[in-house]
Amino acid sequence: MTDTRSRKTIDTEPILDVKNLTVTYHTDRGPIYTVRNVSLQIAAGEIYGLVGESGSGKSTLARAIVRYLADNGEIKSGSVKLGGTDLLALPMSKMQQVWGSRITMVHQDPAAAVNPSITIGEQIAEIARLHLHLSSAEAKAKAVEMLKKMRMPDPESVAKRYPHQLSGGMLQRVVIAIALTTNPQLLIMDEPTTSLDVTTEAAILDLVRELLAEYKMAVLFITHNLGVVANICNRVGVMYAGEILEEGTVQQVFRSKLHPYTRGLLGCLPKITNDKRNVSLTAIPGYIPRMNQLPTGCIFSPRCSMVEDECKAVRPSLLEAEAGHFTACRRWEILQSKPELLMDSQHARDFSKHEEGPVVLSASNIKKHFSVSAGGFASLFKRGRVKIKAVDGVSLGVRGGFTLGIVGESGCGKTTLSRCIAGLEEATSGEIELEGELIPYSVSKRTPAQRKSIQMVFQNPDASLNPHYTIGESVARPLVLMGLSKKEIQERVRQLFNAVNLPEDYINRLPHELSGGEKQRIAIARALAAEPTLILCDEPLSSLDVSVQAALINLLIKLQDTHKISYLFISHDLAAVRYISDWIAVMYLGRICEIGSAEDVFMPPYHPYTEALLSAIPIPDPDVRQERIRLEGSVPSAINLPSGCRFHNRCPRKIGRICEEQEPPWQDVSEHHHICCHITLDELRTLQSEVIVRQADSPGEVR
Amino acid sequence: MAICVQNNQEYIHSKLFNIWRGIRRNTLTVIGFFIVIIFLLTALVGPLFVPYHYAEQNIAKRLQPPSAEHIFGTDEFGRDVFSRVVVGSRNVCVVAGSGAALAVFIGLILGLVSGYWGGLLDDLLMRLMEVMMAIPGLLLAMLVLFSLGSSFFSVILVVGFMYIPVVTRVVRSVVLDIKTRAFVEAAKLRGESIPYILLREILPNVLPHLAVEGSMRFVYAIFMVASLGFLGLGVQPPAPDWGFMVSEARPFFSVAPWVLFFPAASIAILVVGVSFVSDGLRRMLLPGGVSSDRY
Amino acid sequence: MIAYILRRIGSIFVIMFFASIIIFAITQFLPGDVAQLVLGQFATEEAIANLREEFGLNNPFYVQYLDWAVNFIKGDWGNSLVNRMPIFPMVMSRLRNSAMLAVVVLMIYVPLGILLGVLAALKRDKLPDQMITTVSMVFVALPVFVSSLLLIPFFCHYLGWLPANSSIHPDSTFGEALPYLILPAIAVALNSIGYVARMTRAGTIDVLRTDYVRAAYLKGLPRWQVLFRHVLRNALLPTVTIVAMDAGMMIGGMLVAEVVFGYPGLGRLLLYAMQNQDLPLIQACSMVAVTMLCLANLVADLLYGFLNPRIRVK
């Protein structure tokens, strides 16, 4: 496959010109071609988004461009030109001069990307001295200037601080400051916002957008989040198993979606306006192929529902479907003529409308205060300990067969709350009632029947299964405890495997032989084995790829339907929560600030915090308009809680002293919707006259 | 559980196979492995086959160089050095081995308990360990052995206690990591008993670390036992002790170097052999974990 | 930071308090009766009983302990039972000697250990690394009395550079003592080099893998600058702690080495005291050794806190 794309789509000469780049890793099992024949051009002032699921080779491509591959990596062929210089031809010593001056990089985890024992200012000054040849005084001034550009409050003092004194969002600004100091030609950002909260992410994306308008460099923006791409990029390349399958402007790609994979990815994403009652998600069947076992012909063919015999014979190369819009699908014309194709399975779901079920679980005024050891002998006494109020008076109820979603930024106490309900953490005070019956705080004090009723699915699939037992054993163990006979157990395990759509012959596998999504299915099967009434799902999707997420969400909904289970679904992904939940609670710093039925919470009036969260979600649709409400700073620590309303020091709608001094009252919008704020509901209604997320009128949009 | 037994064995099989492959790929470990085997065999059956009794004196034949009759020569009392080295190996291996085993066993229990329960108990135990570590090991050993008298068992006890804090800390840190894993929490949720959680869920994940740490402790225990022997605090004469043999032979070094050479070389070879095995274990059981080198 | 320092100091005092109880308790079991020892074999029962009373040996354990502890803190350590000399100056002079030896040991193994460790980390899994890790592994647990058997013939008999025997006068100056210190120092250092090298290697490899080192390279910094400015500063933190504690252990006496080379340090004094059942001297030597180790622990903690901005600046 050679580069078939003409240059004419890019007005100016591209700054970065990658041609037919192929990269391999040498492993015990022979070479693995992780990036194959990839070409891309980025012009000055352009933000090129590279999206793809994990393992698709995005980072490898980026590292090959800067020639900083792992030791076992090798660039096999192709060329990389930066402003006319052939980077692959440079000796390493010359390449070192390119790093930091002509190319800079921003990585995913800002806390890891800065040296913990050097001050912020010095880390910026260092690169200024090296490449701008400034004296140390000038470099210091430059550092402060860069921090000021990043809209850092009090840049002089920030420059003197150490990384551990700053929050994740602030650190990412520092890393961006370092990357922009030398005004490079190419800036590579590899998942720069993935480890941040939505509100912080939105602020960083705003900042990046504004700065890039000023700096006019070429930007390669790598992410797995289609919403972020739609939000910030000009052009986008969709990468799959080491190749680019579709490329074009953001509008082109998101409107016409000329590759089945792109359609699949978008179909996997729950939309903020949808819920499980009106649409189901279309998961992509199958898995990303291993790079050393690629199918012949189209690499997407094993998972493509439009596949023909010819697709399997020859690997299609990128074709120009419309000006500047390329796709590697032979049958793109069909896709172009049928914008709904592959996406139209979003039928209304036959979701038996639940009657208001009885309350399964009700928790009232749950508090969990941790007292943390400061180390040393002092911690043997009470005074040597620090108190953290992780959950501070939360009340909620879950009805039978219903889902209660909990959203909030990291550190707001979502996980602690669920662990208190599960009994893994002993609540400090409050009452937990299961089916009308008060149950003990600690799981070890609960009766077997009570224990069975509440099960959990955890965040990290790798840690959910004991590596020493086969997955069959893991699923069977709860059944053994229930005292079933061997035969019954075998039968039930088989049923459970079927229920979570895993082949029965997986029973004897060990966890390390499973993918993340499969492990999570086992975790669900294990929870189901106990025949619970309530399953607590603590961020069960967050470490999984979108296509796997969609399948799991569908599975959870199906199981709810058949088993009439209730879920407590915790996530920071508002769209997923909106999709799966009947009720939603919004949490901030250990308290609930808004709770109500899913539709109501996403409709005005909003609590000011909910409003900010909603306006921050990156939406995978360039035609959606969002109100721009941004929060200052980050979530305060749970050790020193703000007085009055906990949200007051970040609240964009704060009305004055009253917010700082008095706890806000609960106000009932309707029977199903409650907001905790000093602003009266009528005022909120006038302030928030519009829905925050709304569709722009665009004819090409599929909805 | 019936369903899975068969496959589990396969798994163990393949794991053993992996270990074997790893050993073969690694010459030093193999060398160390054979050294340890030879010493252990010597310790086990050697004393049955020695040509002379270890305490049999023959003043007429004192300080004889190695010969066909006395392949390692004789010492200043005319005792056969070879026989004494062979019998001495039993003392070193048994004393150091039992000492290390004691430390591993108690350290495992304390580490499990302190890591799993945490809280005040953990704080207290850890402070206790700090106090124990504030007294230099050799000093503590000498004080105790001088006070209580040195015997086979007191040396084992002293060496064992000396290394309890280290083992405890290693086990505790692993437990702290494992116990927050979701599979442990899931076990609690379904109401498993604490012994089940500790022994069936956590312990299997601690064992690799424990094996590596245990082998390290064995190395240091040999070191300690030999040092105590050298200072005259080991197994009591006339029973042979390598360390004490070295210190006894020092005055005759210039006339009869072999009396000193063979026990000293035995110590050196055993220490090196066990170190090699320990390093091999570390690389096989804790792959990728440079951080574990810290212990 | 001040709170941290105070907390560490407090902790060390508590640890020392308990350690001293342990030491005192064990020494109560030492064979031989103090009064008997003082008065000799032919003393009358009555005289012994009187002396016991005078020494407070009939008091309850905690009274005896408190007496002893208070006297120890006051520096009133009594006289040796064997040679009737005041203990304090005797112990202090030996402590000085052990410290001198420790300084030489540190000067040998700290630079060498760190150098080897960093080298091994940079050449990870290549030949230099394998050689360094193997050799250091061998020396870590080789008792001094064994390794000296290699050193003495080589340095003293073959090369003839250094004296094989270090039994100098206990009051020699550092300059006078230096030639006698080198060989025992090498013997002791061999044990520690491997340990320090291994720690440094592990620390360096961990840091080399971090994102911030990658970021430093991609800033375009030359390799040596990345190494010195970004890697070592963080990688050596654990090594610093280990070295400080090891130093404390050594100042408290390097028993075997002192015996092997006949060097008049604290360790040999302790052995001598034990062989002569000189109870006050045993207690004094032991407590000095414990104090040194605790002080070193404190220094290690403070150094760590000082070098680590996470603790220094809150």
Ligand SMILES: Nc1ncnc2c1ncn2[C@@H]1O[C@H](COP(=O)(O)OP(=O)(O)OP(=O)(O)O)[C@@H](O)[C@H]1O
């Ligand atoms: N050093 C290496 N040796 C062998 N294989 C590697 C190496 N680094 C990455 N790979 C493999 O190369 C493929 C591409 O990895 P890469 O990190 O580039 O993907 P990515 O798209 O950035 O994924 P993510 O979204 O998870 O960051 C994966 O299958 C990965 O396992």
Ligand code: SF4
């Ligand atoms: S080329 Fe064929 S298999 Fe590949 S994406 Fe297009 S239709 Fe599907």
Ligand code: SF4
């Ligand atoms: S009470 Fe005040 S600070 Fe709190 S959310 Fe309402 S307006 Fe904002």
Ligand SMILES: [Mg+2]
């Ligand atoms: Mg990546």
